[in-house]
Amino acid sequence: EIQKKMSDEGDILRLSSKPRRDKTFFSRLWLGMRCHLIVAALCAVSVSNAAKPVLRRGWNLGNTLELYPPRQRAEWMFSDVKAQGFDWVRIPVQWDRHTGTSPPYTIDAGFLSDVNETVHWALQHGLVAMLNTHHENWFDNTTLFSSNLERFESIWQQIAHAFSPVPDEQLVYEVLNEPNHISIDQLNQMNGAVLPIIRATNPTRQVHFR
Secondary structure, three states, X not given: OEEEOOOOOOOOEEEOOHHHOOXXXXXHHHHHHHXXXXXXXXXXXXXXXXXXXXXXXEEEOXXXXXXXXXXXXXXXXXXXXXXXXXXXXXXXOOOHHHEOOOOOOOEXXXXXXXXXXXXXXXXXXXXXXXXXXXXXXXXXXXXXXXXXXXXXXXXXXXXXXXXXXXXXXXXXXXXXXXOOOOOHHHHHHHXXXXXXXXXXXOOOOOEEOO
């Protein structure tokens, strides 16, 4: 069952691995989906004093910044999406190939600028942006998880710092899209490690977990 263990910020949700170890892949998948939905609801409680983003009709900017090399982007996409009545856009980003492999694991400034430009195109056209880490197979790996956690934390520290000026009602974060190859315990460890890093510069931003 899902166990809610609140941090000082009141918004870490953990999953108990014990009751689920003998379940099938689809049971684990459904558990993750429920976790995502419940955390989204909890975020509204934990940031009750902050402005709320509107996440109703969403559109996904797929096969763009999560590919290598990234595909071409254009501002008109966001204008057209807004004109069709959408409220928000998910911007999947694969950071691995644009990040150093040794400390301090610096994200390439040019790539970060491209991500920033994309996010602000969405904002300029009245769309809420969801920014995430996507297809991070180097980290979403049971064997490699522990040795790569520090690098993943550094990536989120840089993302959180770069986008901290954006108002809470215009941007939300998703820590890791569809983690399929780490354990529940590792998932809890990741969420528990990354959330305080985000909170250091984004104290009331809505954060989505899987």
